[in-house]
Amino acid sequence: MYNEQLYELIENPVNINSADEPEISRLFFLSDFQVKALADHVNNTGRIVSIYEISAIPGFDRHTAEMISPFIDLSVPDKKAPSVIRFHNNMLSNLIIKPGESDTTDLGSSIKSLIKYRFSAGRYSGAFTTEKDAGEKIFDFCSGNIAFTGEGVLRKIIAGDYSARFGQGLNVNTGMRTGLLLTSQGYPASRNEIRPYTSTGENNFFRGIAAQLSFKKTEIAFYFSHNNNDATIKASADSSTFYAESFYESGIHNSSSLIQKKDAVSETSFGTNLLFGFRNFKTGLCYSESRFSKPVMPDIRDPENLFCFNGTINRTLSAHYSTLIKRMLLSGELAINDLKSYAFVHGVTLRPSDRLSINFLYRDYSPNFESFHGSGPGSSSSNSNERGILGNFIFEAAKHLFISAGCDFSKSPWLRYMCSYPAYSRRTEVKLNYNPIENIDLLLTYNIRCKLTDSDDHSGIPGIEESSSHWLKGQVKYRFDDMLTLTTRADYRTTDPSGSTGILFLQDIVLTFRNIPVSLWARYCIFNTDDWESRIYTYENDLLQSFSIPALSGKGTRSYLMAKWEIGKMAELRIRYSNTTLESGNNTDEKDELKFQVRLWF
Numbered sequence: 046m047y048n049e050q051l052y053e054l055i056e057n058p059v060n061i062n063s064a065d066e067p068e069i070s071r072l073f074f075l076s077d078f079q080v081k082a083l084a085d086h087v088n089n090t091g092r093i094v095s096i097y098e099i100s101a102i103p104g105f106d107r108h109t110a111e112m113i114s115p116f117i118d119l120s121v122p123d124k125k126a127p128s129v130i131r132f133h134n135n136m137l138s139n140l141i142i143k144p145g146e147s148d149t150t151d152l153g154s155s156i157k158s159l160i161k162y163r164f165s166a167g168r169y170s171g172a173f174t175t176e177k178d179a180g181e182k183i184f185d186f187c188s189g190n191i192a193f194t195g196e197g198v199l200r201k202i203i204a205g206d207y208s209a210r211f212g213q214g215l216n217v218n219t220g221m222r223t224g225l226l227l228t229s230q231g232y233p234a235s236r237n238e239i240r241p242y243t244s245t246g247e248n249n250f251f252r253g254i255a256a257q258l259s260f261k262k263t264e265i266a267f268y269f270s271h272n273n274n275d276a277t278i279k280a281s282a283d284s285s286t287f288y289a290e291s292f293y294e295s296g297i298h299n300s301s302s303l304i305q306k307k308d309a310v311s312e313t314s315f316g317t318n319l320l321f322g323f324r325n326f327k328t329g330l331c332y333s334e335s336r337f338s339k340p341v342m343p344d345i346r347d348p349e350n351l352f353c354f355n356g357t358i359n360r361t362l363s364a365h366y367s368t369l370i371k372r373m374l375l376s377g378e379l380a381i382n383d384l385k386s387y388a389f390v391h392g393v394t395l396r397p398s399d400r401l402s403i404n405f406l407y408r409d410y411s412p413n414f415e416s417f418h419g420s421g422p423g424s425s426s427s428n429s430n431e432r433g434i435l436g437n438f439i440f441e442a443a444k445h446l447f448i449s450a451g452c453d454f455s456k457s458p459w460l461r462y463m464c465s466y467p468a469y470s471r472r473t474e475v476k477l478n479y480n481p482i483e484n485i486d487l488l489l490t491y492n493i494r495c496k497l498t499d500s501d502d503h504s505g506i507p508g509i510e511e512s513s514s515h516w517l518k519g520q521v522k523y524r525f526d527d528m529l530t531l532t533t534r535a536d537y538r539t540t541d542p543s544g545s546t547g548i549l550f551l552q553d554i555v556l557t558f559r560n561i562p563v564s565l566w567a568r569y570c571i572f573n574t575d576d577w578e579s580r581i582y583t584y585e586n587d588l589l590q591s592f593s594i595p596a597l598s599g600k601g602t603r604s605y606l607m608a609k610w611e612i613g614k615m616a617e618l619r620i621r622y623s624n625t626t627l628e629s630g631n632n633t634d635e636k637d638e639l640k641f642q643v644r645l646w647f
Contacts, residue, residue, distance in 0.1 A: 054116035056135070061099075061117050064088050070236065072113060077235065077367050078374040078394045079104040081325070092121055103372070103399050106441065107480065109230060130167035133646065137161045139588060140641040143179070151180030151299045158184075159245065161590070168194050176245045180299025185307075188250075190241045200257040200264070206242040207255050209268055211318040211331045212365025213378035215388045215421040215428055219249050225424055225435055227451030227474035227492075230402060235367045235376050237320050237329065239266060247296035248274050249418065251314065264320040273308035278339070288342040311338040314418065328366040335359045335417050349460055352413035352429070359383070361416050372396040378421070380428075386414040388428050390421050400441040404451075407434045412459040424455050424470065432456050447478040466509050468497035486522040491515075514540045514579070530555040540578050547574030549581045549597065562611035570603040588619050588642040601627040617644045 050073055059071050064087035069080045082104045087093060096117075100110040139159040147155050157179045163172040171191040175184045190205030208219040212235050220240070239255045251270035258265045275293035280286070293306045316333035340357050343350040363380035377391035388410040395403040408423055412430040421428050437451030456469040472494050479487040493515055500508035520534040532553035539546045551570035558564070566586045574580055580598040586607060587593045597603055605623035612618060619642040627634045 051116070058116055058118040060120065062087055062092050062119060062121050072116060073236070075113075076104070076230065076374070076394060077376060078369065078396065079109075079230070081369050081374075093119060095119070101399075103396050104230065104402065106230075106447065107445075108447075108478065108486075132166045133164065135163045135644070135646045137589065137642065137644045139591070141179075142639045144637045144639065146636065152301070152304075153177075153180055153182035153299065155179045160184075161243065163243065170194070170241065172241055172243050174243055174245060178297045178299065180297070185298055186245060186247050186296065188242060188245075192241050198258055198260065200259050201239060202254070202256040203239055203241055204254050206250055206252050207239055207268075208242045208244075208250055209239045209255060209266070209418075210236045211266070212237070212329055212363060213376065213390050213392075213421050214419060215365075215378045215380040215390060216331045216361045216363035216416055216419050217316060217318070217333050218420040219251060219418050225406070225422055225453055227435070227453060227472060228437055228439065228449035228476045229404070229451075230439055235327070235329075235365055235378075237264065237266065237318060239268065245296075248292070248294055251418070262322040264322075265317065266320075267315075267317040269315045271311065271313050274310050274312055275306045276309040276339075277306055278309050279342075286340075288340045289337065290342060290344055309339075310341075312336065312417075325370070326366070326368040329364070331361075331363045331365065333361050333416070333418065348465075349462070352459060354415040354417075359415060359417060361419070380414070380416065380419070382414055382416070386411045388414045388416070388419075388421065392422075402439045403436075404438070405434070405436045408432070424453060424472070425457075425461070430457050430459050430461060432458060445480040448476075449478070450475045463498050464496075464509070465499055465507050466497070468509070470494070470496035484524045486520075488518075488520040488522075490518045492518075510542065512541065512543075514538060516581075528557050528559065534583075536581050538574070538579050538581055543576075543578055545575040545579040547579035547581050547598075548572065549583070551583065551603075555586075564609045566605075566607040568603075568605050570597070572597040572603065573600045574598050585623075588621060588640055589644065591640075593623075595625070599627050599629070601625065615645060615647050618642070619644075 054071065059069060061069055061083055064084045066080055066084050069083050082102050086102050093099060096110045096114045099105050100107040141157040143155060157177065159176045161172070161174050164170065169192070171189070173189040174187070176186045177184045188206045190203055190207055192201065192203040194201050210218040210220045239257055242250045244250070250272070251268055252272040253268065253270035255268035256266065275296070276289040277291045277293060278287055279290045281288065289310045298304050298307050312335055314333065314335040316331065318329055318331040320327060320329040335358070337357050341354055343353040343355065345351055360383050361380055363378055365378035367374070367376035372395065374394040377389070380388045390406070390408040393405045397403070406422060408421065408431065410423065410429050410431045414429045416428055419428050423431050424433065425431050433453060433455030435451065435453040437449065439447060439449040442448050451474050453472045454469065456467070457464070458467055460466060461468070474490065474492045477489045493513065495511060495513040497509055498512050500510040502508050516536065516538045518534065518536045520532065522530065522532045524530045534551050536549040549570065549572040551568060554567045556565045568585065570583065572581060574597070577598045580596045582594055582596050585593040585595065585605060595603065603625050605621060607619065607621040610618045621640040623638045625636045
């Protein structure tokens with residue numbers, strides 16, 4: 046989802062000189078403080094003419110300004126110019142092959158393929174997506190929509206598949222989950238939007254119709270959806286009724302048992318969001334309801350499922366707000382399930398000076414809170430069974446030297462995965478970022494993670510122990526004008542109480558030729574970890590709207606080469622080959638992956 050929204054921003058950059066907060070907030074990775082700061086700067090001082098001017102605005106620095114530069118337009122919008130409808134088409138096709146890998150139990154071939162088409166014509170747009178996962182017989186997933194965007198009372202209407210997010214996302218958020226980065230400049234705060242769904246996730250989206258209306262300082266959004274969800278179906282003891290024991294979310298249907306889970310439960314959901322604005326203060330009310338065709342009855346013999354949703358109807362009501370008081374941003378949301386359980390989140394961002402930013406985020410999610418299409422900020426994968434507080438700061442200690450640090454402490458009131466007791470976890474990170482000259486970036490990060498997990502030292506009821514990991518990462522990035530970029534990175538990780546260690550060293554090369562329309566991305570990586578516990582993650586460049594973050598464990602190498610060829614002004618071809626080699630004693634295991642992508646626009 047992140048990659049897709051970034052790609053959309055490249056195609057349709059944000060005009061920050063419009064001073065329109067909804068327009069600037071399309072830069073979804075910015076906080077409300079940064080969005081407001083950009084709009085106020087344009088209103089008070091006039092047009093922004095350079096990204097270097099952005100770095101001087103409160104809440105920004107040179108690194109952030111450079112980060113947003115590919116996604117913004119610095120021109121001045123001409124509101125008097127007549128609107129000219131131009132028809133634009135964009136089609137993308139992926140093909141992924143893993144040579145030497147095949148599973149005879151799969152129903153179909155091991156090839157994974159994807160086709161996406163999107164068009165726009167003035168205020169109208171539409172999209173179609175179809176995907177076949179490895180092992181499936183045919184294109185297993187199809188999605189489409191058509192949308193209209195206006196400037197008057199009717200701001201947006203979407204028919205087909207769409208996503209929505211209101212407030213902090215506790216009640217409704219079928220888009221991106223707001224993760225908790227320990228050293229972030231600020232956390233993406235309240236968003237109130239509906240948008241066409243173009244991702245390939247097969248369950249968490251709406252299928253129906255949605256609209257947004259605006260009346261001066263008041264906005265209203267409403268949606269209606271009827272969609273099918275994958276689920277595990279079980280029969281009652283007397284076989285008289287059937288119920289859904291759990292939902293299946295991976296979207297892969299490459300065996301007979303997995304095909305039986307496909308679209309097993311239909312869901313009818315609807316809701317509305319009212320938003321009121323008063324200068325620097327915004328507040329809203331959101332209501333959502335989900336009705337299932339079969340009752341949901343989790344297996345409560347497993348204590349972990351004791352507080353899970355049970356029934357056919359789930360109702361959620363929430364209230365959210367955000368306000369800017371001088372250099373302080375406050376935002377939060379309170380959500381309630383059928384007046385039985387709750388979820389609460391509140392964030393504070395302070396800018397006591399242009400060189401210092403301080404952030405706090407508190408959340409309290411009761412174990413039995415359930416929002417099937419909600420996803421608020423947190424360290425777990427759901428909006429339940431978590432209570433915690435996060436704090437961090439970002440300080441420009443000297444010219445081009447940035448020091449940031451953050452700590453997140455969370456507690457689970459009820460047992461969770463791999464821990465049979467109420468437990469806590471703690472994450473701490475310190476980061477140094479130094480940019481002595483424009484072409485060099487130096488980064489040093491130290492990360493500590495502690496959590497309680499079950500111990501196998503006892504028979505019967507498991508014991509409990511604290512496990513921790515320490516991760517040190519150093520990175521040097523050097524850019525030779527616009528043609529060549531070199532990145533060198535080294536990692537060292539240790540874990541306790543096992544004593545497992547891991548090391549990693551990698552070299553990245555990005556090369557863009559001047560005389561031919563070809564770009565190359567290459568990496569060679571060496572890693573050596575004692576076991577899975579000391580694994581090391583690395584982000585890799587990939588095809589458009591795709592991502593790759595492998596977990597490297599064991600002893601071996603990881604490398605890839607990706608080439609992009611721009612074919613005239615209407616097409617682009619990308620080819621990516623990756624190879625992982627693992628050594629185990631005298632044996633060597635190799636895994637290859639080959640990806641093709643063709644993109645056409647006209």
